[in-house]
Amino acid sequence: MSLDVATLRADFAILTRTVRDEKPLVYLDSGATSQRPRQVLDAERKFLETANAAVHRGAHQLAEEATDAYEDARAKIAAFVGVDSGSISGSAGGGEIVFTKNATEGINLVAYAMSNAATAGPEMKRFTLSEGDEVVITEMEHHANLVPWQQLCQRTGATLRWFGVTDDGRLDLSNIDELITERTKVVAFTHQSNVLGTINPVRQLVAKAREVSALTVLDACQSVPHGPVDFHELGVDFAVFSGHKMLGPSGIGVLYGRRELLEAMPPFLTGGSMIELVKMEGSTFASPPQRFEAGVPMTSQAVGLGAAVDYLNSIGMDNIAKHEHELTRAAVAGLSAIDGVRIVGPGIDEDGDVHDRGGAVSFVVDGVHPHDVSQVLDSLGIAVRVGHHCAWPLHRRLGIPATVRASFYLYNQPSDVDALVAGVREAQRFFGVTDEEPANGQA
């Protein structure tokens, strides 16, 4: 079964609006944040109108219903990514799923828990880093999966190392044996690059990390929304993703941690809700996931994310992946066919298709700065992202200051790709670079 775009688009009211002088909106920025269907908004509203209360505290009926709604959402999300919803009682839904503000907070949670482990007892040794230890990341990381590790290394004296990127936008694994060694404590990498679209070989990296007993952290921000992902099957130790990139609300993200690790790991934020016993002299902490959810959590957002998962399941993640693959292939082919346009990331292979890449399509246009390209696209109603997309080192490595990025989701249609390709041609025409001299007059 393929996906019926026309029908599902009716669930996204925002897609019917016009922008910039009555131009129909062509939304190609789902890699930054996705739009939300009516079903998600309805679920949040219904929760707020019928069951809103602070969860995991209070014994009144609303508190009970709110807690159930929150934990049901956790269980749905756990099942969605193939991990344990390990319910002991109705009030402890998914042992392996921790709600955070966003993916960024999830990564920081792990990095700070590791710093906190340094001052804890010897039983925390597996989480501690010190001089001589190494953290391995990649040059294609989003700043969210880069800066927290840099900072952790600075706090602990550990060394940050990274995989390079090949000219065609793949991870350079040629030196994997020199990079991942007995000194490696953490290997953190993205599942799918938010710039290049590249899908990384998770299993290979996990296998290598396991050989040296390093912990793996997967940035799944750009993979979980777009296709079937099963963290148990991938074998990663930790993974993060954000609700707002998968039809859900902003203000909610998810950290997955292998049960046994979450059980052993010290907390990041402390305070209410995460404790077991508090005395003036000291405190003990709750079991996961509560240990990592200090304070009153975001509740309607969790419910909304649960509804987003229901929505995605009703369409089918395989169908979504297939649909996006078609759009991606068409966009990469259409853009590469324009003289003076270069795809930044894996292009069309010899078989005429794209492989191991998702729907983030970044490109540069000779003689027209990405900002100016996006301004022309914007004037035509086409919303794309421009800049370094929070992956500055990657752009530096590729020798380009910025790119234009179009990114696709289930509600995009082939005509959106056509509009993009035509818009890029229009930008070339407007800036007078179609064949002649470059517009910026520089060498």
Place this chain on the structure above:
Amino acid sequence: MQLESMYQDIILDHYKHPHGRGLREPFDGESFQVNPTCGDEVTLRVHVDDDTITDVSYDGQGCSISQASVSVLNELVVGNTVEQAMTTMNAFVELMQGRGTVEPDEDVLDDGIAFAGVAKYPARVKCALLGWMALKAALASAGAAEAAQGVEVQ
């Protein structure tokens, strides 16, 4: 939207044929500015002789707006006193931060009035101000700091 309202011919002209581009010696103050959201950058030097700005040299990479703006800056301030340059900067900043409500004074801003259309696009205002932030910082580092005070470039 009328693209032409942002990309006035004057702006495209300055972009294609920048005035005074390139870093030169001698100079008394230098500043490197970068827009962290998009990576646009400019390095700008000032040469100040007896309170007169005798040269503004610069290099950088970025969009048409940021690069044209620094070219216009060069035209506007070279040959002026530091104080005159500050007045011009204030007028330009006011124009750019006015969300399209400020009527620019051509006597003060000359080609700079072409940026009035850019002021309507908050995302591009930073591009237009990048060179001016560099000028302010370069003057400060040249010791013309007192004069550079009292200007808030965001």
